[in-house]
Amino acid sequence: MDKHAPNEMTNSHLLVRNFDYLEASTIGEALYWLEQYDGRARLLAGGTDLIVLMKMERLNPGAIINITKIPGLNEIKVNPNGSVEIGPLVTIHTLAMHPHIRVNFPGLAAACLSFGSTQIETMGTIGGNLCNGSPAADTAPVLLTLGAELTLASRQGKRTLSLEAFFLSPGKTDLKPTEMLVGITLPAPEPGSTSVFLKASRVVADLAKASLAIAFTRQGERITGCKVAMGSVAPTPILLPNVAETLNGQIFSQDLLADAGKLVAETISPIDDVRSSAWYRRRIANVLLQDAMNQAWPLALNPKPASVAAPQANGHHHLPLTKALGTDHLTEVELTVNGCKTKVWVAANELLLNVLREKLELTGTKYACGIGECSACTVQIDGKPMLSCLVLAISAAGKEITTVEGLQDPKTGELDPLQEAFIENTAFQCGYCTPGILMTAKALLNETPDPDEGQVRHYLRGNNCRCTGYASIVRAVLSCADHQE
Ligand SMILES: Cc1cc2nc3c(=O)[nH]c(=O)nc-3n(C[C@H](O)[C@H](O)[C@H](O)COP(=O)(O)OP(=O)(O)OC[C@H]3O[C@@H](n4cnc5c(N)ncnc54)[C@H](O)[C@@H]3O)c2cc1C
Ligand code: FES
Ligand code: FES
Numbered sequence: 054m055d056k057h058a059p060n061e062m063t064n065s066h067l068l069v070r071n072f073d074y075l076e077a078s079t080i081g082e083a084l085y086w087l088e089q090y091d092g093r094a095r096l097l098a099g100g101t102d103l104i105v106l107m108k109m110e111r112l113n114p115g116a117i118i119n120i121t122k123i124p125g126l127n128e129i130k131v132n133p134n135g136s137v138e139i140g141p142l143v144t145i146h147t148l149a150m151h152p153h154i155r156v157n158f159p160g161l162a163a164a165c166l167s168f169g170s171t172q173i174e175t176m177g178t179i180g181g182n183l184c185n186g187s188p189a190a191d192t193a194p195v196l197l198t199l200g201a202e203l204t205l206a207s208r209q210g211k212r213t214l215s216l217e218a219f220f221l222s223p224g225k226t227d228l229k230p231t232e233m234l235v236g237i238t239l240p241a242p243e244p245g246s247t248s249v250f251l252k253a254s255r256v257v258a259d260l261a262k263a264s265l266a267i268a269f270t271r272q273g274e275r276i277t278g279c280k281v282a283m284g285s286v287a288p289t290p291i292l293l294p295n296v297a298e299t300l301n302g303q304i305f306s307q308d309l310l311a312d313a314g315k316l317v318a319e320t321i322s323p324i325d326d327v328r329s330s331a332w333y334r335r336r337i338a339n340v341l342l343q344d345a346m347n348q349a350w351p352l353a354l355n356p357k358p359a360s361v362a363a364p365q366a367n368g369h370h371h372l373p374l375t376k377a378l379g380t381d382h383l384t385e386v387e388l389t390v391n392g393c394k395t396k397v398w399v400a401a402n403e404l405l406l407n408v409l410r411e412k413l414e415l416t417g418t419k420y421a422c423g424i425g426e427c428s429a430c431t432v433q434i435d436g437k438p439m440l441s442c443l444v445l446a447i448s449a450a451g452k453e454i455t456t457v458e459g460l461q462d463p464k465t466g467e468l469d470p471l472q473e474a475f476i477e478n479t480a481f482q483c484g485y486c487t488p489g490i491l492m493t494a495k496a497l498l499n500e501t502p503d504p505d506e507g508q509v510r511h512y513l514r515g516n517n518c519r520c521t522g523y524a525s526i527v528r529a530v531l532s533c534a535d536h537q538e
Contacts (some may be wrong), residue, residue: 067402070110071381072107074117075117077118080206090115093114098120098142099121100181101181101425103181126142126180129151131153136239137238140235167191168191170428170516185224188284188289188290189285195268196216199240199248201237201238205234247352251344255329258515262285262334263338275305283317285328286323310343310347314342386446386447388449388450388452403446405432406430418441421486426515427517428440429489433454438492482520486519490526503534
């Protein structure tokens with residue numbers, strides 16, 4: 054079979070190339086398949102980079118190996134000495150919300166909260182963010198300043214590597230085609246240390262024009278152990294050791310920050326691209342350095358509270374290995390959709406969105422951009438808001454999926470209070486974006502039953518509406534805050 058012949062699908066937003074789909078239930082299995090495909094396979098974590106690249110036909114792997122069902126890789130472990138081990142499948146949202154990370158590595162939590170949308174945070178993983186090798190990866194600068202170390206596994210054994218040595222050029226890392234990232238280790242933070250991450254982007258839900266992270270220890274009025282790193286200003290995320298040297302051992306002052314800011318602008322090598330100009334990137338880099346340091350300085354004064362680590366429960370359940378060799382092969386998967394178990398035959402390249410709309414006739418879920426940028430296709434998978442245009446239907450086997458049709462009471466047909474609130478507040482016009490917004494807002498209310506306006510706006514930041522003002526949507530969600538059980 055010609056692996057590279059386009060199939061019959063005509064919609065360019067579908068996955069048109071042929072590939073094999075495999076599910077690994079252990080690291081060993083994933084490594085075995087990587088070796089078997091000899092550099093032609095890619096690992097699938099959240100899929101928010103991989104599926105987009107495949108849709109755009111910028112990447113055409115011969116096989117994708119789903120690693121999300123391998124137990125234990127989505128855990129955060131805090132060691133007695135204060136160092137932290139982060140599994141590669143820990144999602145950006147989990148990191149952003151994790152109490153130990155928020156207190157001890159606030160820059161990392163801030164970087165995670167700056168991601169394009171809640172859905173991308175919920176689907177995207179830290180491992181995928183690093184292995185994608187983008188100079189704009191938001192977790193990279195702060196992990197560089199924190200001295201993160203990676204553990205890479207292959208069938209030949211394991212090796213550890215500093216994150217600094219991992220990034221080689223745009224989209225290229227030191228990860229070999231037969232290797233998998235299996236862990237990220239952060240050394241214990243010093244007492245009096247802190248970290249900050251700042252990002253400048255065109256709109257809040259976008260990749261960085263420039264980002265900057267700083268980590269240091271405050272000793273009285275002196276800055277020590279300082280590290281500075283930036284994203285989107287060079288071919289890879291970079292540490293700026295000369296800037297750190299200027300700050301290290303110095304008494305904190307605005308003059309010092311002004312000098313360091315100038316040095317940052319002189320040191321980086323930004324380019325002009327769709328997001329920004331090199332000129333602007335240099336200007337904003339100077340400002341980001343000064344703002345980050347001013348923000349971090351008072352934070353570092355407070356000694357760290359004792360560890361409040363709450364390692365995440367392992368939500369994986371073991372499923373038998375699934376294989377779909379080629380996209381002509383149909384596999385029967387069982388999905389639980391709106392509380393009903395249903396079996397459906399799918400090809401490896403079918404997306405959950407299409408299966409819901411075309412095979413299950415649940416057309417409430419909408420298709421718009423097809424590449425993760427509008428959130429019109431949001432459904433809940435195991436209670437979390439996710440983009441059905443970026444989820445392979447085959448990978449959703451065994452999951453609980455809720456679509457907008459599942460919001461109303463199945464017995465009485467009564468609308469959910471949130472739907473009623475949208476009607477009462479005229480929170481839609483054409484209604485195209487509304488199912489996605491309802492599913493996202495419902496997830497917020499389940500997670501945070503009494504959100505304030507800022508939380509509602511932040512959670513919904515990735516849901517684009519082209520015709521209603523957001524004010525009525527926010528009003529509708531807030532009016533429901535007290536109605537949650
Ligand atoms: C609309 C949109 C907005 C976005 N906004 C942001 C943003 O604001 N900031 C940002 O930094 N990124 C952003 N991204 C990019 C993306 O969401 C992140 O990089 C995310 O963390 C990728 O994780 P993932 O699990 O989805 O990776 P995947 O897409 O599953 O994988 C990415 C790459 O890493 C490889 N890989 C994954 N896990 C491993 C592993 N354990 N070992 C070896 N290789 C592995 C895959 O094979 C693939 O090549 C955005 C993407 C979209 C579509
Ligand atoms: S994000 Fe899925 S259709 Fe736009
Ligand atoms: S109501 Fe029309 S796009 Fe949002």
